[in-house]
Amino acid sequence: MPKTAGIILVGNEILSGKIEDANAAYLCRELRGLGVDVRRIAVIPDEVQLIADEVATFSRDYDVVFTSGGVGPTHDDVTIEGVARAMMAPVVRHPLLVQLLEQYYRGKVTEAALKMAEVPQGCELVGGETVRFPTILMRNVYVLPGVPEIFRAKFDALRDRFRDQPIHLKNVYVRIGESTLADYLNRLLAEFPLLQLGSYPELSNPEYKVKVTLESRDRGYVEQALTDLLARLPADAVVKVT
């Protein structure tokens, strides 16, 4: 079961401000819901050596890695080559993918389209039961496309592989500012050193000033910490708890 994850977005179009990525935020929310800790996101250009270096590092550092983007038929689609180079594997055409592409293009498959049958040698094809094209898994690296609709459909088909011990979350919304709040949070952390404690000021919301988040994989620990925090805070400081 994966405990940590890394996400690599391959995308000149994101770095040059042409397209706003939606896949990383989606994946972070989904993985968190499944109990997986996303430890790093990298956005890098469509360059084979940069992709290879990044994939090699992420694959070593995290239990599971996702790439997004760079997997179509055009010149700037070089993610497969990057993943293959990271794993020191050659790029080969996968017979099943060739067959699926021939079906999809009804026999009129172009040489360019066949680029989408290329995989790093030694990969598995996974999650192909519910989507048209399966996902390439090379060791612990899942290669996903950049187009959000397909990205989500493919992740959905894989979702159950990543289910882990859930992370329990409590949100406390307060109407005092961070400068006053800081002491309360420091005292809470002194009592509950293993708590994941976040503090997020919100300027545009008139209802509260700061959202405080308390998290742990141990539900009882979060609840004790919450009780402790609420007992310490001035009663009129708390707007709501969710």
Added chain:
Amino acid sequence: MPKTAGIILVGNEILSGKIEDANAAYLCRELRGLGVDVRRIAVIPDEVQLIADEVATFSRDYDVVFTSGGVGPTHDDVTIEGVARAMMAPVVRHPLLVQLLEQYYRGKVTEAALKMAEVPQGCELVGGETVRFPTILMRNVYVLPGVPEIFRAKFDALRDRFRDQPIHLKNVYVRIGESTLADYLNRLLAEFPLLQLGSYPELSNPEYKVKVTLESRDRGYVEQALTDLLARLPADAVVKVT
């Protein structure tokens, strides 16, 4: 004048899917408009050593670096410490920031709030003419806050520092798919090897199938490449050019 940039988002809240970052996309658009090439974005946890390692690498690899997040008064605000460690500088209180905080809190400044006067020794304070608090610049690293409203106001105050030779962009929207398009793009690149050429399929837009982007700092080069591409493409393939 900076030619390349890197962006570091310090944010457990982004990695855990609680908050969707808006600062990186904003900064990519703005910097592109100014003629700066963003080469990498990293999203990392609120951990001093990770921040230090990332800042040291980015500061070496890119002309200019921006950090976003982790600069408030609470326990999870550790960006300054990370930047200082990256530069092997001690953290000190800056007298001007102490004075600004005392004014802002009208003499009732807490010890926690004074954390916001901490800087890496040797930094400059810049852009303070038009916003309440100036921005900390340590060598080539600009330390910006995570709150989008303040992030934007602070960047606006600094914008003119980053103006570079503009990057010229032409967009060609086509109604043919990438598998057919790929050959045209490959031939274009053979003629214009220095062109930055992107190809972005769009599933949800019924008007076109792919947006093709042509870019260069040389306006004439982009225009020649555009003429060449339009001459080669089947006339009914082009939806519009912008």
